[in-house]
Amino acid sequence: MSVIKKLVTSVALASAMFASPTMAQEDVRIALVVKALGIGFFEAANEGAQEAAAELGNVEIIYTGPTDTTAEGQIEVINALIAQQVDAIAISSNDTDALVPALKRAMQRGITVLSWDSGVAPEGRQLHLNPSSNPLIGNMIIKLAADHLPDGGEVALLSATTTSTNQNIWMEEMNKVMGNYPGIEVVATVYGDDLADKSYREATGLMQTYPDLDAIIAPTSVGIVAAAQAVVDAGKVGQVNVTGLGLPSEMAGAIESGASKSFAIWNPIDLGYSATMLAYELSQNGAEAAPGAEIPMGRMGTLTLDENNEGAMADPFVYDAGNIDEFKSIF
């Protein structure tokens, strides 16, 4: 054996010996804690987190959560993660307040904590990632209808109850941006009370009262499904487009029948991806979670934090015939 060969071998061996522990130390461990395991929505979020991990290279995702959606279960999971000394915890919480003490303890141990999807009280996390924001949703619901009405037309709103906070805020935000959609006229707002039968009846009534109606916008998951069924039963597929906010699994039939051309809701894959990116930025790149801060999150752009350290990820994601099959089994 030549000297050179010996030298090369020993160098290789030495570098291998050095390399493996250094690699292990550098592997950033980010825990994605979900409300409960086995829910399609969160499995999809994990998929996004894995995508972010692959992009970042030196990240290991620990996808975990309790078996049922309880705060107690999540506290146990958090305690176990503290013991494992993970670098960051990104959690979709089962309880706004109950998790705060456990998460505070994690932060005291130097672990980065952020909440996503379902938030934790401000003292229990560094930032909260909302899937979207009220102005973005308000704009999206009218845009969905307007995109299929290049020459303008009559649209009607089918909401939940008259007192539903979310729906009222979204419709208010929608009215603010109506000027951007000339030719689109909102002819009526009706309330289906989030009951399938009442929503169906209201949608039928809309089509009778406004024979030239072009679209029904339902920013509620019960309403959009019921309205789509009413359009099919009235034989108005192709004339009246049902759109708004719904879940792909529930809307697959409406897309198939043509009653709905497209609808929107958050994309869980993007949400898991962004949460992972944010956790990495906070724990590794020294990004500071403070009001007004702008934190990059890879392909999703940047997150701007408000006075409560909350930020909105993006526009709701649009689902149509092109991608419904991919998502209908997810959530």
Added chain:
Amino acid sequence: MKRFIPLREAILSAAILFLTLLVASRFPGFVAPANLANVFNDTAPLIILALGQMVVILTRCIDLSVAANLALTGMVVAMINVAIPGLPIPIILTIAVLMGAFMGAINGILVWKLSIPPIVVTLGTMTIFRGIIFLISDGKWVNSHEMSPAFTGFPRTVLLGLPALSWIAILTVVAFGIMMARTQFGRSIFAVGGNPHAAVYTGINVGKTQFWAFVVSGALAGLTGYLWVARYAVAYVDIAGGFELEVVAACVIGGISIAGGIGTVGGAVLGAIFLGVVKNALPVVDISPFWQLAISGSAILIAVAFNARSGRNKGRVILKSAEATQ
């Protein structure tokens, strides 16, 4: 004359006619035959359930679990359909009716054998049934694309100009008309509600009659469960939430005495149609949604007030005619 067209039904029919014309004055399309057929079809589940509820109320009981029974049966048949898409509709219908009847029988047994007040029993089973839906479905929805076309298509199948859903309601009305007037069970229901003590002396088992009344109500709720889920092509925990109160309201408007013993099939049907017309009219007459609830409520109160008056008159008339025939 009054023998053939009872006053209560006459007033209610007039009220429905008046209401329909009032709506037509603001929205002429409402009285188009096709739309009236739609309104009837939309009211069909309420008619079926109101008839079941009528039988229970006549025996001095009340069944608050009908909507939960409907929802549970609907969820079960929807899940069966997802698991075995090829199962023929007649079998689905049979399962729905039997399941509903079984749940009704649970109510009936508790009322009959344990003598628990019916309102307490059905309030309890109502919550239990809703809870069971959550357990078996895990809170998930059964959606239209998972159901087979035959399953969702059956209530929409048009026969002689009307959908199957409407025909089932009509058949139920006819069957109840015959049952209440011509069968021993039908007559014993009136006897039990009118005067339970006298009923015992005539050899009628009061508890058993109440038990069968609950079974009938449950069976109809089960049947409606399938029809409901197929019509709206979706099954989830909260379907038909609060519908039990609408069913009771239909009975009360139709002149079924909440104290038992007084009421007719025609009354229950008209009561249901009255509510159906109100519910279908409100969306098309362009009234502020904030007023709609108040208007529905007032309509119920006015109808009941009319009934209370006509009920008193009718009582006297019956006594006089009874004297006259002797």
